[in-house]
Amino acid sequence: MGKRRRGRERLENCDSCGRTVPRDKAVDFNKRSVFSTDLRTNDNITLFTDVDVYYCISCAKHRKIFEKKKKLAQMKRGVF
Numbered sequence: 001m002g003k004r005r006r007g008r009e010r011l012e013n014c015d016s017c018g019r020t021v022p023r024d025k026a027v028d029f030n031k032r033s034v035f036s037t038d039l040r041t042n043d044n045i046t047l048f049t050d051v052d053v054y055y056c057i058s059c060a061k062h063r064k065i066f067e068k069k070k071k072l073a074q075m076k077r078g079v080f
């Protein structure tokens with residue numbers, strides 16, 4: 001005993017460039033896609049689907065996901 005079991009992390013594919021990154025290095029981002037029929041009646045259907053996507057660090061930086069995450073954390077804290 002003593003040695004922690006490492007080196008067998010789950011791998012994720014970067015959503016942007018397709019690179020395989022270990023889970024602890026990948027940046028997960030909750031992408032919310034909205035599907036709406038845009039009808040102004042009661043038949044309007046709006047679907048929110050949350051998709052977890054993983055980016056490698058370079059793609060996350062490129063897409064400014066770190067800044068988005070900062071904003072999300074602020075919103076959770078109650079700063080509106």
Ligand SMILES: [Zn+2]
Nearest residue numbers: 014017056059
């Ligand atoms: Zn990437």
